[in-house]
Amino acid sequence: MSEGTTQVAEDKIASAEFLEMERELTSETSVIALMKEQMTSMLGMVAMFVITIALSLFIRPWYDVAELHAFGESGATQVRFVLLQLVMIFIFTAFVIMLARYKKEWLIKYGIMGVLTIALMYTTVPLMHMLVIDFDVEEFEYQDSFSYEGDYITDMGMDGFITHELVLNDTNWSDSISFWNGDGLISQTPNWTHVSNRAPADDNAKLKVVKTESTLTFSNTQWTWLIDSETGEELERYRCSDDVESETYPVIPDDCNVALILDDGIYTFSFGGDMKYYPKVGNELTMQAEWGLPPYLDLREELVEIILFDDRLAMTTEKASIVVILEETRQNLQIEPVSLEFEYISSSTITSVDFGHSPWSEDNISENDGMNGFLIIGETNGNVTGWEWNGGNSDTEQFELQEKMNLDGLADNVTQVQITDLDESGYTDLLISSPDEAYWLHTKLLKNRITFDLESGYELGVFVQNDSTYYLYSVSSDSVDSGIIEDDMFSLDGLQLYDTPFLIGVLLGLLLMVLLYFHSEWYVVNTVGILVGAGVIVMLGVAFVPGLIIIFMILAAIYDAWAVYRSKHMLELADTMIGLQLPILLVAPQDKGYSFKDENTKMSDKRDVVEINSPQQISKQVKPKKNKEALFMGLGDIIFPGMLVLSAVQWLDSDYSLPVAMFALVGSLLGYLALMTYVARGKAQAGLPLLNGGAILGYLVGGLLFAGTEIFNLGISL
Numbered sequence: 001m002s003e004g005t006t007q008v009a010e011d012k013i014a015s016a017e018f019l020e021m022e023r024e025l026t027s028e029t030s031v032i033a034l035m036k037e038q039m040t041s042m043l044g045m046v047a048m049f050v051i052t053i054a055l056s057l058f059i060r061p062w063y064d065v066a067e068l069h070a071f072g073e074s075g076a077t078q079v080r081f082v083l084l085q086l087v088m089i090f091i092f093t094a095f096v097i098m099l100a101r102y103k104k105e106w107l108i109k110y111g112i113m114g115v116l117t118i119a120l121m122y123t124t125v126p127l128m129h130m131l132v133i134d135f136d137v138e139e140f141e142y143q144d145s146f147s148y149e150g151d152y153i154t155d156m157g158m159d160g161f162i163t164h165e166l167v168l169n170d171t172n173w174s175d176s177i178s179f180w181n182g183d184g185l186i187s188q189t190p191n192w193t194h195v196s197n198r199a200p201a202d203d204n205a206k207l208k209v210v211k212t213e214s215t216l217t218f219s220n221t222q223w224t225w226l227i228d229s230e231t232g233e234e235l236e237r238y239r240c241s242d243d244v245e246s247e248t249y250p251v252i253p254d255d256c257n258v259a260l261i262l263d264d265g266i267y268t269f270s271f272g273g274d275m276k277y278y279p280k281v282g283n284e285l286t287m288q289a290e291w292g293l294p295p296y297l298d299l300r301e302e303l304v305e306i307i308l309f310d311d312r313l314a315m316t317t318e319k320a321s322i323v324v325i326l327e328e329t330r331q332n333l334q335i336e337p338v339s340l341e342f343e344y345i346s347s348s349t350i351t352s353v354d355f356g357h358s359p360w361s362e363d364n365i366s367e368n369d370g371m372n373g374f375l376i377i378g379e380t381n382g383n384v385t386g387w388e389w390n391g392g393n394s395d396t397e398q399f400e401l402q403e404k405m406n407l408d409g410l411a412d413n414v415t416q417v418q419i420t421d422l423d424e425s426g427y428t429d430l431l432i433s434s435p436d437e438a439y440w441l442h443t444k445l446l447k448n449r450i451t452f453d454l455e456s457g458y459e460l461g462v463f464v465q466n467d468s469t470y471y472l473y474s475v476s477s478d479s480v481d482s483g484i485i486e487d488d489m490f491s492l493d494g495l496q497l498y499d500t501p502f503l504i505g506v507l508l509g510l511l512l513m514v515l516l517y518f519h520s521e522w523y524v525v526n527t528v529g530i531l532v533g534a535g536v537i538v539m540l541g542v543a544f545v546p547g548l549i550i551i552f553m554i555l556a557a558i559y560d561a562w563a564v565y566r567s568k569h570m571l572e573l574a575d576t577m578i579g580l581q582l583p584i585l586l587v588a589p590q591d592k593g594y595s596f597k598d599e600n601t602k603m604s605d606k607r608d609v610v611e612i613n614s615p616q617q618i619s620k621q622v623k624p625k626k627n628k629e630a631l632f633m634g635l636g637d638i639i640f641p642g643m644l645v646l647s648a649v650q651w652l653d654s655d656y657s658l659p660v661a662m663f664a665l666v667g668s669l670l671g672y673l674a675l676m677t678y679v680a681r682g683k684a685q686a687g688l689p690l691l692n693g694g695a696i697l698g699y700l701v702g703g704l705l706f707a708g709t710e711i712f713n714l715g716i717s718l
Contacts, residue, residue, distance in 0.1 A: 038631065040590055042588070049638050055530065070543035076543060125502055129497075138488045149163075150165025156211070158418075176194075185464055194232045200222055209306075215229055219258050224252065224266070251285065256269075265280050294322060302317040316377070319350070341398050344377065352378045374388060385401070410434075417433075429443060439452075447491075534642075541646025545647060546644060563686070586638070588630055589630045641691050645665050668692075669694070674694070
């Protein structure tokens with residue numbers, strides 16, 4: 001063995017003293033030991049983390065009521081707005097760093113303080129309003145009830161409804177048809193009643209009705225007649241077979257199970273699936289054209305509604321809804337299918353349909369020229385779907401799906417859809433009913449302003465104004481219940497801005513900023529930081545759906561990691577903010593005597609490890625020091641997880657939104673715990689990868705538990 005080799009071996013032999021000190025160092029500097037030493041700061045940071053998010057949830061109703069969505073309702077699902085937010089973060093960061101490098105700290109300080117003053121009031125003003133506004137509403141109650149004879153047949157849009165009763169006169173049955181609108185409901189008597197002989201139709205023949213804007217065509221397999229819907233006057237009558245012995249009325253020489261009588265001719269629809277046209281020429285009716293209806297259209301047992309608008313007929317059964325273009329001649333001698341302008345085949349069961357003025361129209365109801373409209377369909381699976389009809393514009397698709405409906409989860413089973421105008425504003429709203437409740441959805445935002453409990457057998461809701469009082473008449477299969485609609489039954493709508501809370505909120509924000517300027521101690525910085533963070537969380541949380549927030553968080557986490565570990569400019573930004581003592585971070589002191597005003601720590605000076613070469617250095621390292629230290633966390637590290645928590649509460653189904661949001665919060669706290677294992681070593685870390693990752697993971701786990709695979713439906717667009 002050479003002398004050199006012996007020397008190397010001797011160098012590797014550590015003294016007992018060195019080994020003992022090394023073991024002591026390992027014990028003193030373990031992650032758990034370091035975290036225990038900084039437990040006070042860590043718990044303080046957790047408390048501020050939770051308080052900031054809780055405060056944003058507390059003030060959320062104020063933003064929700066006012067519909068203060070940064071990019072509007074449609075922008076809540078669009079990726080381009082998230083990218084815009086990310087670009088603005090880049091620009092802000094670059095601008096601040098540039099000013100710092102050019103020694104323009106005064107411009108940074110006063111510019112950011114001005115922005116923060118405004119941002120602070122986005123929390124203080126709503127907070128003051130939340131302390132005085134009563135968001136609870138009075139429940140609607142029924143005060144009166146009466147029964148009517150016969151059976152409910154169909155609604156007449158916003159005007160009322162039609163009932164039918166079979167009346168036995170001597171030995172013959174008669175069809176007694178009554179119309180009820182506001183005046184009739186108030187007086188509890190129909191506005192008009194029309195009685196006509198039914199024979200030779202038997203009492204089992206179902207009465208069918210086709211509605212136009214001003215008339216009603218009734219058919220009972222043996223007779224077809226036309227009634228003025230306003231007066232109840234019979235305008236025309238036809239026999240549907242030669243079995244009817246009468247020379248007074250012309251005969252339609254074929255089945256007229258369902259019919260539509262117009263000025264120039266008659267359309268008949270048989271249960272077998274034929275559609276025929278008879279022009280009115282003399283006393284004899286001769287078929288001029290014939291078409292075939294789709295085979296899935298069952299007019300005998302499954303008919304829901306037939307409505308005429310313009311020269312189009314909307315025919316809806318339980319399985320499908322079509323719009324037929326009415327023609328008077330066919331193209332060739334063979335029977336051909338009807339011309340369809342619209343076709344919707346349900347995967348469930350259609351329960352109701354309505355056609356009228358669109359809630360999204362910029363025109364008043366009285367300004368509608370009849371060439372635009374809205375077709376809405378409700379189904380037993382809870383779907384409510386609407387299509388805009390653009391009859392006056394031949395350059396666009398005649399029926400365009402209205403993607404702003406956004407009524408998923410409103411009801412598990414939709415029994416009735418109605419186009420209404422409760423407040424008589426001239427702009428329509430929707431009344432959507434389930435078996436137990438009806439929801440009045442206000443304006444194009446479809447915000448539920450009031451919920452009505454429903455009795456069994458509910459068919460229709462009719463809003464009536466008498467003097468200055470509004471009523472709901474809930475029409476069931478054989479009775480009508482009514483109640484007064486009071487102002488305190490409506491949920492709040494629009495911006496709630498009261499003078500006193502507004503002034504207090506503004507003054508509180510100004511006072512805090514003045515205090516920050518003259519006394520920028522850690523507790524002032526934290527107070528302002530928590531309030532600013534809560535405001536930003538709620539503003540962005542209500543602006544984007546959770547799927548979009550997740551994309552935002554992933555992109556921001558990638559940027560944060562790059563900015564901390566590669567470019568290092570995020571550390572430079574943090575040093576600038578600490579040096580200027582600006583509240584875009586939170587401070588958690590470890591010791592009572594800590595002063596943020598004396599803080600001069602540089603994030604960019606922190607190192608991952610300390611190289612130790614001798615026992616003397618070890619002694620210096622393990623020697624206790626009484627530093628007055630603190631943990632720092634940028635507001636962004638709280639804002640991003642908080643946005644996901646708040647967005648979940650805002651946009652997910654109310655049945656499981658809060659539990660999923662809480663899972664996201666717990667996930668972010670677990671991410672924070674993982675983050676602290678690095679921070680405890682004195683190493684500056686990118687917080688968003690762990691915090692955002694934990695929040696997203698918690699959101700997905702909670703979503704799977706409470707919402708199933710539906711949680712993976714991001715619901716976003718470009």
